Amino acid sequence: MNLRGDQKKGSRPSLLLHVCCAPCATHVIELLKEQFAVTAFFYNPNIYPFKERLHRAREANDLCQKLGVEIITDVEKSHDWSRRMKGRRRDREGGSYCTVCFRIRLAQAAAVAEQGKFDYFASTLSVSPHKEVQIINRVGNKVARGLRTRFYSADFKKQNGFKKSCQLSQKYGLYRQDYCGCVYSLRERDERKARASNPCKTGARDEK
Numbered sequence: 001m002n003l004r005g006d007q008k009k010g011s012r013p014s015l016l017l018h019v020c021c022a023p024c025a026t027h028v029i030e031l032l033k034e035q036f037a038v039t040a041f042f043y044n045p046n047i048y049p050f051k052e053r054l055h056r057a058r059e060a061n062d063l064c065q066k067l068g069v070e071i072i073t074d075v076e077k078s079h080d081w082s083r084r085m086k087g088r089r090r091d092r093e094g095g096s097y098c099t100v101c102f103r104i105r106l107a108q109a110a111a112v113a114e115q116g117k118f119d120y121f122a123s124t125l126s127v128s129p130h131k132e133v134q135i136i137n138r139v140g141n142k143v144a145r146g147l148r149t150r151f152y153s154a155d156f157k158k159q160n161g162f163k164k165s166c167q168l169s170q171k172y173g174l175y176r177q178d179y180c181g182c183v184y185s186l187r188e189r190d191e192r193k194a195r196a197s198n199p200c201k202t203g204a205r206d207e208k
């Protein structure tokens with residue numbers, strides 16, 4: 001693993017940016033580069049199936065190459081996301097289940113930032129309109145407790161952040177997934193598609 005946090009200190013502080021996917025990273029990297037020496041960090045053991053995780057990691061790598069940003073990629077197949085989520089009640093996207101998912105990813109980002117002597121770490125997660133920024137920031141600050149590195153609290157969807165990330169994704173020709181990442185969000189996506197193709201199925205009325 002290439003850790004450069006302490007080597008990048010010049011006029012700007014160093015920041016390790018947890019990247020959930022390339023489309024969300026576009027706008028956030030542009031924004032943070034104005035203030036920080038940014039290194040991206042792809043760590044998303046939630047993404048199912050594994051080939052989808054590899055695909056999103058490749059897209060993130062390609063984007064970072066285009067933007068001239070270094071990226072650390074951790075796509076170990078053996079990460080135990082599913083085991084750590086076992087026994088937890090799955091609710092809607094954005095519920096308590098997702099809070100645990102954020103914690104797993106942000107705790108790893110904090111550990112890598114600490115090890116690499118980064119001044120800050122942050123996450124692209126708050127770009128998504130489906131994710132609660134207060135929860136992300138609370139989790140980020142919590143996992144940073146007792147560490148030297150600090151969590152950079154932000155709401156990246158502000159000032160049209162999400163719209164800008166969509167426009168930049170188009171500009172860079174990025175793959176844009178249609179589900180968050182885990183097996184449950186994949187199932188929800190499939191159910192949505194099935195309802196859309198058959199409006200007589202239960203649940204179709206909710207969407208009208």
Ligand code: SF4
Pocket residue numbers: 046047093094097098101102180181182183184185
């Ligand atoms: S919906 Fe997204 S944030 Fe929530 S548990 Fe699944 S992958 Fe994680």
